[in-house]
Each structure stands twice: as C-alpha cells, then as structure tokens.
Amino acid sequence: MSSNGKERDKQREQNQTSSPPGDSVLEKPLSRRDMLRLAGTGGAGLLLGAAGVGGIMGAFNRAATATVETATASKAADTIEFYGEHQAGIVTPAPDFLLFAAFDLTVSSKEEVRKLFQAWTKASAALAKGQLLGDSNDRLNLPPSDTGEAAGLSPSRTTITFGVGATFFDARFGLSAQRPAALVDMPAFGGDELQEQWTGGDIGVQVNADDMQVAFHAIRSLARIARGKAVLRWTQEGFQRTGKADPAGATPRNLMGFKDGTGNPDAKNTAKMNDIVWVQQGDGEPWMAGGTYMVARRIRIRVEVWDRSTLGDQEATFGRHRDSGAPLGGSKEFEAVDLKKNGENGKPLIPVNSHMALARGDGSIEILRRGYSYSSGMDHRTGQLDAGLMFVCFNRDPRKQFIPMQQKLGQSDRLNEYIVHTGSAMFACFPGVQPGGYIGETLF
Amino acid sequence: MSSNGKERDKQREQNQTSSPPGDSVLEKPLSRRDMLRLAGTGGAGLLLGAAGVGGIMGAFNRAATATVETATASKAADTIEFYGEHQAGIVTPAPDFLLFAAFDLTVSSKEEVRKLFQAWTKASAALAKGQLLGDSNDRLNLPPSDTGEAAGLSPSRTTITFGVGATFFDARFGLSAQRPAALVDMPAFGGDELQEQWTGGDIGVQVNADDMQVAFHAIRSLARIARGKAVLRWTQEGFQRTGKADPAGATPRNLMGFKDGTGNPDAKNTAKMNDIVWVQQGDGEPWMAGGTYMVARRIRIRVEVWDRSTLGDQEATFGRHRDSGAPLGGSKEFEAVDLKKNGENGKPLIPVNSHMALARGDGSIEILRRGYSYSSGMDHRTGQLDAGLMFVCFNRDPRKQFIPMQQKLGQSDRLNEYIVHTGSAMFACFPGVQPGGYIGETLF
Numbered sequence: 001m002s003s004n005g006k007e008r009d010k011q012r013e014q015n016q017t018s019s020p021p022g023d024s025v026l027e028k029p030l031s032r033r034d035m036l037r038l039a040g041t042g043g044a045g046l047l048l049g050a051a052g053v054g055g056i057m058g059a060f061n062r063a064a065t066a067t068v069e070t071a072t073a074s075k076a077a078d079t080i081e082f083y084g085e086h087q088a089g090i091v092t093p094a095p096d097f098l099l100f101a102a103f104d105l106t107v108s109s110k111e112e113v114r115k116l117f118q119a120w121t122k123a124s125a126a127l128a129k130g131q132l133l134g135d136s137n138d139r140l141n142l143p144p145s146d147t148g149e150a151a152g153l154s155p156s157r158t159t160i161t162f163g164v165g166a167t168f169f170d171a172r173f174g175l176s177a178q179r180p181a182a183l184v185d186m187p188a189f190g191g192d193e194l195q196e197q198w199t200g201g202d203i204g205v206q207v208n209a210d211d212m213q214v215a216f217h218a219i220r221s222l223a224r225i226a227r228g229k230a231v232l233r234w235t236q237e238g239f240q241r242t243g244k245a246d247p248a249g250a251t252p253r254n255l256m257g258f259k260d261g262t263g264n265p266d267a268k269n270t271a272k273m274n275d276i277v278w279v280q281q282g283d284g285e286p287w288m289a290g291g292t293y294m295v296a297r298r299i300r301i302r303v304e305v306w307d308r309s310t311l312g313d314q315e316a317t318f319g320r321h322r323d324s325g326a327p328l329g330g331s332k333e334f335e336a337v338d339l340k341k342n343g344e345n346g347k348p349l350i351p352v353n354s355h356m357a358l359a360r361g362d363g364s365i366e367i368l369r370r371g372y373s374y375s376s377g378m379d380h381r382t383g384q385l386d387a388g389l390m391f392v393c394f395n396r397d398p399r400k401q402f403i404p405m406q407q408k409l410g411q412s413d414r415l416n417e418y419i420v421h422t423g424s425a426m427f428a429c430f431p432g433v434q435p436g437g438y439i440g441e442t443l444f
Numbered sequence: 445m446s447s448n449g450k451e452r453d454k455q456r457e458q459n460q461t462s463s464p465p466g467d468s469v470l471e472k473p474l475s476r477r478d479m480l481r482l483a484g485t486g487g488a489g490l491l492l493g494a495a496g497v498g499g500i501m502g503a504f505n506r507a508a509t510a511t512v513e514t515a516t517a518s519k520a521a522d523t524i525e526f527y528g529e530h531q532a533g534i535v536t537p538a539p540d541f542l543l544f545a546a547f548d549l550t551v552s553s554k555e556e557v558r559k560l561f562q563a564w565t566k567a568s569a570a571l572a573k574g575q576l577l578g579d580s581n582d583r584l585n586l587p588p589s590d591t592g593e594a595a596g597l598s599p600s601r602t603t604i605t606f607g608v609g610a611t612f613f614d615a616r617f618g619l620s621a622q623r624p625a626a627l628v629d630m631p632a633f634g635g636d637e638l639q640e641q642w643t644g645g646d647i648g649v650q651v652n653a654d655d656m657q658v659a660f661h662a663i664r665s666l667a668r669i670a671r672g673k674a675v676l677r678w679t680q681e682g683f684q685r686t687g688k689a690d691p692a693g694a695t696p697r698n699l700m701g702f703k704d705g706t707g708n709p710d711a712k713n714t715a716k717m718n719d720i721v722w723v724q725q726g727d728g729e730p731w732m733a734g735g736t737y738m739v740a741r742r743i744r745i746r747v748e749v750w751d752r753s754t755l756g757d758q759e760a761t762f763g764r765h766r767d768s769g770a771p772l773g774g775s776k777e778f779e780a781v782d783l784k785k786n787g788e789n790g791k792p793l794i795p796v797n798s799h800m801a802l803a804r805g806d807g808s809i810e811i812l813r814r815g816y817s818y819s820s821g822m823d824h825r826t827g828q829l830d831a832g833l834m835f836v837c838f839n840r841d842p843r844k845q846f847i848p849m850q851q852k853l854g855q856s857d858r859l860n861e862y863i864v865h866t867g868s869a870m871f872a873c874f875p876g877v878q879p880g881g882y883i884g885e886t887l888f
Binding site: 099137138139140141142143144146147148149150151152153197211212213216219220223224231232234235236237239240241250252253254255256257258303307308309310311312314315322323373375376377378380383384385387 | 675758
C-alpha cells in the first residue's frame, strides 16, 4: 500500500472510530419485534417508575423471554440462517436489496484479524435473526450498542457473505502462502473504465435484505465493530424486484428493460452448484473447500445512449425479445436456446456477438449470478443518470469461469456500446460457519 | 445563469438527448401487468407467426382491451390517482421510496415550457396507472417509447409532484410578475454546508413509489420527454419503512435510531391541511390557490459521531426516548407533550435546545413533513458513509412556517452537532390538475 493510501486509511480510521457493540453481542438476544411489541403494550411505561430513567431498555430485556416464543413462527419465513455448510447469500434466495461493502484492514497482526472475524461472525448471526446487538442499549451514560434504526423491523431475510481479496494475502498477516491460486489478480478487460472508489478491497461483504434500512443497519454495524481494525473502502447499494412485488414471479428486468437472469442456473440444484460454485476438496487450498469466489462488478449503463437505440438493435444486442424474454425467433422465455438456428436470410437468428450468444458460448462455462440494479444519483460531469447493474457472481474457479467469459464479452459483446465497467473486485469466500466457529476459521 | 452554467447545460442536453415517447403517451393505454399476463400465456408466441417479427408488441396492443378490466380490482389498491383538486404526493399516503429530481430548463419561450408540462402531465397520469408509455414499443426500427424496466410491475402507488423554483421566474419566460411573494430566495441557515450538486433547480419533481425500479422508470421517462427542453440538475434516492414492512404500523425510525414523524400533523385532517399546507384564495398569487410550497433539504448525518454519543445525549438531543418514542419523562409515543414540565432537578424534562422543543416551539407553527432516509455510498474524502435524511416538507407560506422554524433550529438545535445540510431547494407546487388539463395551467 502506498504511503498516501496509508494516510488516507489513518484518516478514515479516525473518522470511523465509534463505540463498538462489544464482543458479546449475543449475550441478551432480543428480537427487534419483541422490543416493538413491548413498547406497544406500554410495558416500558409501567415499569418506568420502578426501573428509573436508566431502566427503560432494561425493562425490555427482563420481559423479553416471555415473548420470544410467540414471535418465532412469524419470523421464520423472514429468516435465512447464518450458520451452515456454506455461507448464506450465495445459493439462498435473493432478497430485494443489496448493500455491498469493501473494507481495508488497518491492523498488522493475524491475531487482530481473527478477533475482528470472530466479532463479525457473532454480530452477523444476530443480525440475520433480527436481534438487537449488544447489551448496552439501556444505559444513559453509554453509547447504545445497537444503532437502533432497524428496531421493530423483521429479519428481512438478511444474509451477510464474507470474502477476502488478493491484497489480504500480501506480507502483512503472514498468509501469503495460503493465497489460493484461483484468487488471481483480475486482468484488464475490454470495456473497463475502473475507478479506484469502486475497486478492490482486503475484505468484501455482501449484505442482502428485503428492507434497505435493515441492510444499512448491518453494514453500519459491521463498520462500527471494525473500528480501529478496518475501514470502509467502498460501498454500493442495489435493488431488484422479485416475486414479492410481482405475484407472477417473473424474472426481474434490468434497467435496460430486458429480463435478466433467465439463463441463470438453478441454485437449488446441488449437483450443479457443486460443479460450478462450491470449491471442492482437491481444488487447491484445503481451507477454501465449501467456499466460492465472488466477483463484484459495478456496471454503469449509458442510459441515454441505450434509449436512443431501436428495438431491433436492443433485441439483437441481448439476443432475446424484450417483451417475452424469449430467445430471438422464439416465443417463450425459458425455451431451449439454439445458437445455430438460422433465419430466412441464412444468418443466425441470435447474432454471434449478442450478449447471450457470447455469455453462453458452447454452454460449458457457467457461473451463478446475483445481479442488482442501482440508481446512484447523477454523474455531474456529464449530466447523466448514474445507474446500472451491480453485478455479483459466484464461481468455483474464476480462471476457468468468470475471467474467460468476461474476456470474450469484453472483446466482442454488442452490449459494450451501452455499458461501462466502473468498479471491480474479487473475493475468496470462506466456507460456511458452524455455531461457535467464525468466518475464516479454516484459514487461521 | 453564468456562461459556465450554460455550457454545462448545453453539454448535458446533448448527453441526455434520446428518442422521446412522443406527445401521445396515452393513445394506447396498456397496463404493465396486462403485458406480463399475455406473455405468461404465450399469447405473444401464438400471434408471432401472423404478426411477423415486428408485430410482437403489436399483438399485446391488440389483445389488451380484453384484459384491462380483469386487472382493475387488484390494481386499485396500488394506484393513487394523478388527477384531482390537489397534486398527489402531498397529503396522499407516503410509499416506501423516493426519487427526487431537479431540472433546469434549456428553452427560452413560455410556449415550449407549456408543451413540456403538457407532455409531462400525460405521461405522469399514465405512470400513476402503471401503463406503458407511448405507442412505438413494437416497431423494430424505432426506439421503444417506453424504456421497459417497469413492465410487469404494479403501479406501486406512484405519485409525481411538480413545482417550480425561484429561477423559473427570472427573465427567460416573461413570468417574473407572477412569482409568488412566498417563493422567496432561501436564506442561509446555521448548519448549512450546501453543495451546488444538490441545490436549487428551475423545476422540482418528487416521485414516490413502493418499488424503486418503478420510481426510477418515472424519473427516467420524464427526463426523456424533456430532451431538448430541460436537463437534470440533481437527483436523490430515498427509502423508508412504513406499515407494509411493519405489521404494527409503527412510526418509521430514521438512521439515528429514533422514530421520526410522531409529531407530524394528520394529513387526513382537511381543515388542518387547508390551514398549514394548501395555499388559499387571497393568499397572494391566484394561480397558486390549491397549491403548496415544497421544501427539499438533503441532510447528512454524521453517523460516526452520533454513534459515539451516549444514549442520554441522544435522547436529550431529540427530546424523546429512543425505544418508545415517548417525550422525555413520558411513556407513550403519542402522549401530549408538555415542554414546561420540570424534572426533579427543577430543569425541563425536555431540554429547551432539543430538536423537538425547538421544532414545536409554542405549537403555532406547523408543517407537513415527508422524510426519507438515504444511503448514497461513501464520502471518499473522509471515508464516512454518506447517509442521512432527504427531508421534504409542504407548507402554505414558507415565510411564516419553514423558514422561521429552520432559523431557530439552525441557531440552537442540539442536533446540529450531528447533522449537516448539504442540499436545499424550494418549489412552488401547482394546484391539482383535472383530466384534459396540465400542470401549471393556472399560471400560463
């Protein structure tokens, strides 16, 4: 890291320093809705006289056990378990919102990193359950251990997915020898106009939730816990619409108006996921078995240019019909794709340089995509909307999957006229964690 | 406007030029879900052979009349009517998302502005109904008149609220004499650190919807229609959680963890709204009767500083308990506030410099607030999260309501230690529009 970079990090660290929730975030589990329910019944008020001014939240804590069970059933559908064989947020259902964050570590010892990962693990498991963090939410003379903005909100299917970037394996932590061969430095691709403010990072954290406020609370809480150990490097919000808003459960459309994700493999197909997503024993570094590689690309759409192109151009660019999502010449979204089928003019119905034709290729390379649209105000240099796709994908070996696929797309994709890649990062995602364990345990 | 500003606008205009949906956006009303339903039944495919490649969307149009009626019932709950005595988006329910946009006009004649407002009116009425815009969504040799990303999505309670700023009444359009006296130039307030990129604008447009993708589609469509007539000046996204995500229907919390909006007047109270929101006959400019003044303030929260302050400080800052939202010393969120009540130490239970005490004052000044939290990545100069409150409020006369209230807050509010106002704008919102009319009709 350059000395400039170090100074910036030091400055950031000072800025981000704030009272942490402490290491014991699970000591007094209390769901956010339990808290709300008690408030609604006036329980706080009744107990106020006895408990004194400092005891309002304490009253919640004492009364909480009585209500936890009644809340269980309604919460189950909104909860995705944090612990398991694999990390959540990869093959689990994709909630409506994304908040992606990259962190840079400011500590120099492996032991300090381990402690951070242990604290993050406990907090993440609590956040996934919709619990308030920490045990100092009721003391007037202390900063609250939970920042409170998600109080009363459901777990919202929160998932938090952790990975480490190539820079994590530089000389600082003595882990260079454990760097997986598959975690290569990302090559330059055609169409890249990467900006540092959305690129790289020692650690990547993907937060998904059905409520933006809940996702924000998660990232903010992780940043607080990291005080003095890591600083935020970049963040990016995203949104999508899935079955919840659309009763028909249709494939969501991207901001170019086309259905996006039709060709995505079925995340419920375990054999397929073992083949294309999960690192297997014998793939290389043993600590990565059960993990995966997460690629994040911030892809801006040249909205105004796209909107000037004809429907014919747009459909030839994607290789699909805009309305139905069917392959060109077809009628149904999910019908088999035949790239060799020619039209009446003797040329392929699906142009060879269309996005679909290039991304599919001969069908031998697959990745698992999890894309979110983003709208981030305007680019004030050009007056254009800064909107596009926050592309996240998972693959077992980026050297054989994402990278060759993107190299082909970067060279020839018709879509390149309408998009620009402004951010890029790759992270090795740890295998899943069991209760009592912590993220990165297999590495440390 | 400075010559630099003009050059910037010219550049922006070139960038934003794109094929417009045309003036006849309502010629073939077709709901976005009708389109989806037809796609689901394979209707497009069945008709493809007869209609030819260019006729896929045409098939939708022809078949649409048969399905519009069946969709009516399910859509009604998701629809807020655009036309009416007052503009929607003011006293109507607040959907989950906000996309606020300010535009600068690039034309020089009143007639061109009128045409823009007429086209925007038609489009807005269609967007509120969840219809596709325009009639060229089926022609391969033309850009689609609707950008398509909201196809299949519900109307999502979309509201679009228009107003004009002080600069609208400069020499360009010959309307200086009609500038309302109440539309003053906003004074500087304590705590202001305004940045040009979120300040001012000839026209302000507030879009609200329960789906961020639908809100984005609306602003993008309005910007397309404005090509050659107006350019985007700034935009800001926002989110909140209301009854939908929280079955208990609790007051949403802001990103400081406190309930926000408890003291907001009841928008269903017509007499109250006539008193504090709607401009009445005799208030000044006759063309504003039935309209209101919309103030937009982008208020960044110094998240990291706030998170270091104690619960006691935080509660004294707002004047309310964090958990219940009750006034300090009280137990219920909506109980009556008594600013004169003293604690055991003889001092007011609610500090005189707390946000609530100053904002309420003697209770004689009220405004109607509509606040949305925002999370807009990071401020890369400081490494801090760029998050806060996109504050929107409506009042009948800002000289007597918002401005004196904010002057008092800017001087003394305890909250000022933790927030900074980075953007500001005020717009005179036209009265409501009847079918066949257009926004601004009373002014032109």
